[in-house]
Amino acid sequence: MSTNNSGLEIVKIDVKDVRFPTSLGAHGSDALHVDPDYSCAYVTTTTKNGTQGFGLTFTCGRGTEIVVLTIRSMKKFIIGKNAGDIFSDFAGFWRTITNDSQMRWIGPEKGVAHLAAAAILNSLWDLWARLENKPLWKLLVDLEPEVLVSTIDFRYITDVVTKEEAIQMLKDKQIGKADRIKYLEEHGYPAYTTQVGWMGYSDELVHSLCEKYLKLGFKYFKVKVGVNFEDDYRRCSAVRECIGPNNFLMVDANQAWSVNEAIEWMKKLAPLKPMWIEEPTSPDDILGHAAISKALAPYEIGVATGEMCANRVMFKQFLQSGAMQYCQIDSARIGGINEIIAVYLMAEKLKVKVCPHAGGVGLCEMVQHLQFFDYVSVSGTMQDRLIEYVDQQHEHFVDPCVVVNARYMPQAHIGYSTQFLPGILDKFSYPHGSEWKKMIKDGLFPPPDEVELLNA
Numbered sequence: 001m002s003t004n005n006s007g008l009e010i011v012k013i014d015v016k017d018v019r020f021p022t023s024l025g026a027h028g029s030d031a032l033h034v035d036p037d038y039s040c041a042y043v044t045t046t047t048k049n050g051t052q053g054f055g056l057t058f059t060c061g062r063g064t065e066i067v068v069l070t071i072r073s074m075k076k077f078i079i080g081k082n083a084g085d086i087f088s089d090f091a092g093f094w095r096t097i098t099n100d101s102q103m104r105w106i107g108p109e110k111g112v113a114h115l116a117a118a119a120i121l122n123s124l125w126d127l128w129a130r131l132e133n134k135p136l137w138k139l140l141v142d143l144e145p146e147v148l149v150s151t152i153d154f155r156y157i158t159d160v161v162t163k164e165e166a167i168q169m170l171k172d173k174q175i176g177k178a179d180r181i182k183y184l185e186e187h188g189y190p191a192y193t194t195q196v197g198w199m200g201y202s203d204e205l206v207h208s209l210c211e212k213y214l215k216l217g218f219k220y221f222k223v224k225v226g227v228n229f230e231d232d233y234r235r236c237s238a239v240r241e242c243i244g245p246n247n248f249l250m251v252d253a254n255q256a257w258s259v260n261e262a263i264e265w266m267k268k269l270a271p272l273k274p275m276w277i278e279e280p281t282s283p284d285d286i287l288g289h290a291a292i293s294k295a296l297a298p299y300e301i302g303v304a305t306g307e308m309c310a311n312r313v314m315f316k317q318f319l320q321s322g323a324m325q326y327c328q329i330d331s332a333r334i335g336g337i338n339e340i341i342a343v344y345l346m347a348e349k350l351k352v353k354v355c356p357h358a359g360g361v362g363l364c365e366m367v368q369h370l371q372f373f374d375y376v377s378v379s380g381t382m383q384d385r386l387i388e389y390v391d392q393q394h395e396h397f398v399d400p401c402v403v404v405n406a407r408y409m410p411q412a413h414i415g416y417s418t419q420f421l422p423g424i425l426d427k428f429s430y431p432h433g434s435e436w437k438k439m440i441k442d443g444l445f446p447p448p449d450e451v452e453l454l455n456a
């Protein structure tokens with residue numbers, strides 16, 4: 001790497017529990033997450049020379065304190081290390097923090113431990129992009145294939161993609177790269193909206209939001225389903241009527257059903273022409289998703305999943321077994337960009353479209369960089385690919401994503417776009433931020449419990 005290592009010793013890792021009271025308006029609600037408070041564990045990594053990297057992992061309120069505690073436990077793997085050395089052997093560092101011989105028992109590579117690792121890794125990638133003075137996606141597309149691939153831990157995935165193949169895939173896509181960058185900068189990347197159909201929204205609100213997003217140029221609309229069939233049919237029919245036959249409807253059950261129930265439910269929704277059913281059943285049930293995919297193929301309904309897929313090994317099997325037609329990587333659940341690139345490469349090799357999960361705090365900000373990278377350097381196409389867009393919490397970021405006419409437009413800002421504006425932590429840190437103190441005092445939320453207070 002070109003970065004001069006002097007002054008890059010990591011001297012501080014700060015982590016905060018940050019929550020926004022979205023449950024009050026049912027924003028983000030679905031069949032199983034009925035009252036999410038969009039939140040994050042927010043990491044600031046500081047080097048000796050004062051350069052900072054900002055990273056986060058998304059959470060839904062309660063439990064953020066546990067992720068924060070886990071990040072604190074992982075500090076020992078980072079403090080005192082030189083950031084330049086980390087980036088020179090990023091795959092080695094990745095193993096250190098995801099596979100410590102004692103801590104791996106609480107994973108490995110899944111759950112809270114992996115969410116914590118993701119927040120730290122995201123802050124390091126942000127730091128790297130800032131040191132190179134580039135937007136994150138530009139760092140990814142500019143790195144030599146050998147260097148980019150050196151950040152990936154290939155253990156468990158070489159039966160689908162090897163290091164050598166990965167390098168070759170990236171080299172093959174050097175052709176036409178400049179044209180794709182130009183196209184991306186001029187035209188942006190297509191988005192779909194989930195804002196219209198949260199489970200807790202009234203029919204009237206769903207209708208008015210459909211009209212609003214149609215006017216904003218959106219063509220793809222996602223609606224939450226999975227609690228009651230009659231309600232789903234009524235809501236989805238209303239959305240279909242509003243958006244017309246030429247726009248696209250997707251539905252998301254957030255794991256509500258068993259396999260056969262998912263198939264039967266979706267056959268009955270098929271006349272409304274949904275393009276995909278997202279998370280029809282348990283996110284761990286690979287063969288179940290494969291069965292649903294097979295049963296729904298004659299109805300031209302694809303299966304989308306990935307926002308709760310634990311790691312690259314699970315993704316590998318979903319991709320190998322025809323269990324997902326839309327691969328929904330999440331920027332903050334698996335082990336940072338190191339592991340996400342591995343998934344993009346496997347998806348490209350197995351010819352599955354990647355349509356990232358976003359919407360939660362900072363996720364739209366992050367996944368735009370990943371999908372831009374995919375377009376320029378991996379798949380080389382935007383065909384049938386979309387980035388999720390939810391219009392929430394962007395106003396809290398220094399460099400929010402910019403969506404114009406339903407397309408994410410690349411911005412020149414350096415980094416991974418995850419730095420909060422000054423003052424946000426003072427207001428929304430849980431439970432002692434000024435907004436939380438007020439809401440708890442007003443009885444809108446219960447007081448924090450003893451574990452939540454541990455981090456405060």
Ligand SMILES: C[C@H](O)[C@@H](O)CC(=O)C(=O)O
Nearest residue numbers: 028029030033036194359
């Ligand atoms: C709890 C989250 O809001 C979830 O419903 C998000 C999701 O499934 C999606 O955006 O897709």
Ligand SMILES: [Mg+2]
Nearest residue numbers: 252278279307
């Ligand atoms: Mg979803």
